[in-house]
Amino acid sequence: MVAVTAYRADDERYQRIEYRRAGRSGLVLPALSLGLWQKFGADYPSDRQREIVLHAFDLGITHFDNANRYGPPFRAAETFFGQVLRTDLAPYRDELILTTKAGNPIGPSPYLQGGSRKSLLTSLDHSLRDLGTDYVDIFYHHRADPSTPLEETVGALVTAIQQGKALYVGVSNYPTDRAHEAAELLRAAGVPLLVHQPRYSIFDRTPETSGLLELAATDGFGLVAYSPLAQGLLTDKYLDGNIPADARAAASAFLKPDQINDVYRERATALNKLAGERGQSLAQLALQWVLRRPEITTALIGASSTAQLDHNVAALAFPPLTDEDLAEIDRHGIHGTAQRT
Incomplete structure (x- = not known):
């Protein structure tokens, strides 16, 4: 039997964050959402994970982004969140936006990957069991x-x-053309495409160059930007050339030490200087930059502590970026910076 805690959500939570409409739908999402991609697997303390999730909800973050791949091992993040839902967040289920994804490989079987009906619908059933909810x-x-x-x-x-x-x-x-085709097929079936989730940051401008931003506006779906801090490259963590032992670049499959090179440090240092002149951190500048576009419904952030959550949410309180700020960011925020070759 699962013990139920005495958690009670903060009464002021809906005054603490901005909400933005997802495309032309009736649904709004918080400007910043919590992604469980990393640091929510079995290799991270569950009590700290729980503290982060509950603090996020207290800040007004109602949107929790999950997938069958998230761990390690695969599905561990969903299993963890299901425990928190049962013990803490069950009274607030109607206030939560829970997501899951399927299609990326989670095993060698051809039925544990891809876009077939069997792969997607079987995975969804498994995810609902792990999350302990009737629907996502x-x-x-x-x-x-x-x-x-x-x-x-x-x-x-x-x-x-x-x-x-x-x-x-x-x-x-x-890809942009396939997203448009999917949106058309869904519209014909009476099920509009709500959101598309691309990677987008100062160092990855693909949604701009691929036409995805324009397509979102035309087809009426929102964009959920992931990796807005470029896996931590758009923070001050690596500016001195060192890689902390607990940093993502030290132990992640998605960021490697050779990406922390002189060209990256030169560009990130210049961006950090601009952020300092605005009285904010590089991370806060980077989040503001992503959210400057009306097509972006929300930016997904990870967190390893409640303090990090507070710091990132504080990005929403700074004055808008000026044309001069944006021009300076374009000088140093060059697409492809520190990307793996």
């Missing part, structure tokens, strides 16, 4: 699968809605 608010196809007809993938997303297992659907990491 948003169900994503995690990555485009050229080997599966898009009509089949879209049909699976529609089925999830029809079965009451998801309220909205989204796609993630889709």
Whole structure:
């Protein structure tokens, strides 16, 4: 039997963060959302994870982004969140936006990856069991699968809605043309595409150069930006050339020490200087920059402490970036900086 705690959410939580509409839908999301991609697996203390999740909700962060891949091991982040939902957040389920994704490989079986009906709908059932909820608010196809007809993938997303297992659907990491095709197919089925989740940061301008920002406005879906801090490169963590033992670059498959090079440090230092002149940190500047675009509904942030959450949410309180600020960011925030070759 799972023990229920005495947690009570902060009464002022909805006065602490901005909410933004997801495209042309009726749904609003907090400007910053908590992603469980990293540091929410079995390799991280569950009591600290719980503290972070509950503090996020106290700050007005209602949107928690998950996936069947998140761990380690795979599905561990969903299992963890299911425990917190049962012990702490169950009274607030109607106030939460819970997501999951399927389609990225989580095993060698052909049924544990891709965009087939079997892969997506079986994974969704497993995720609902792990989360301990009857439905998720948003169900994503995690990555485009050229080997599966898009009509089949879209049909699976529609089925999830029809079965009451998801309220909205989204796609993630889709090329712009395929996202448009998915949006058209979904619209024809009466299930609009709510959101697309791309990587977007000062050092990764792909949504700008690919036309995705314009497509979001045209097709009416919101954008959920992930890696807005470029895996920690848009913080002051690596500016002195050292890599702290607990830093992502020391132990992550997504950021390697060779990315912390002189060119990166020169550009990040210049951006850090601009942030300091504005009275904020580089991370806060980077979050403001991503959120400057109206097409961006929310930016996903991770957290290793409640203090880090507080610091990032404080980015929303700074004055808007000026044209001069944006020009200076463009000088030093060059697409492809520190990307792996």
